[in-house]
Amino acid sequence: MPRKQLFREFLTRKGLKSTRQREIILDEFLHCATHPSTEEFYLGLREKNPRIGYATVYRTLKLFAECGIAAARNFGDGQTRYESTTTEEHHDHLICRGCGAILEFEDDRIERLQSEVARKHGFVIEKHRLELYGLCGNCAGN
Amino acid sequence: MPRKQLFREFLTRKGLKSTRQREIILDEFLHCATHPSTEEFYLGLREKNPRIGYATVYRTLKLFAECGIAAARNFGDGQTRYESTTTEEHHDHLICRGCGAILEFEDDRIERLQSEVARKHGFVIEKHRLELYGLCGNCAGN
DNA sequence: GTATTTTTGAAAACGATTTTCATTGTTGGA
């Protein structure tokens, strides 16, 4: 249940090793409340750990996604963002093109309609992606 | 109203020129029923027009998007797909991870709920993206 | 037609990400 442990068990299961770098990256990742791009994340990490390599961060974030404690996102700016997956409900995003703010939301009614649509087309859904792009209250001038 | 004319007017308005290549690419694009990646599209084009350049195709597809007769899509495989925008309703996608099939759908109820969610967060939506990933009937073995 | 300006295609550049490779670190036994 604790996310750190989930990742450690994942490593063991896969015959991978627990390293100082992976622990550092895991800590930073779990304490990250925003949606930084991989580069932003790397730069943040580097302030405290100047000797950590770019490639290691990329590799480790991919491991997080494989393990299931992270999910890769892509909001159209050509950069991947990894987001900590919670045990809670799936959520979607509101993205402000003015200030770049990223808000999360969830709506069961939308999820149910999605399932219905998929069923109607004979699909079995494994995951979905819903993003609303526009202007937040501030940027829209309200 | 005719899409070809829309693009020609767009060119004139922008002080751009109508060229043989742009006409060829426009024709191919308008006759394309599927969702090819830019590379697939280029390869298809090339069969009939071996002398056309990669860069020209990229540039022209971007012009289509700017003009409004096309919309860029990205289904997570790192490649951009341009899709002909119809004058009809906006639509979303079902993507089969088995065979790569891409189905289109639309659902007003989902659209309405999206607007509601945005409003609740003070957002003004400009566009949205909804993609359902999973297995189509065939690939799911039904 | 001719001048002006844009477009083209090939190749180089680009930015994000991945891979390579020699070195270092980790781990599960002797």
Next chain:
DNA sequence: TCCAACAATGAAAATCGTTTTCAAAAATAC
């Protein structure tokens, strides 16, 4: 505890999709 085996690291090079550069060619304006 030490060692052998193997995985992980970091720096640099490679890769992939896309964009830009640049000289030559084509399109429009005059």
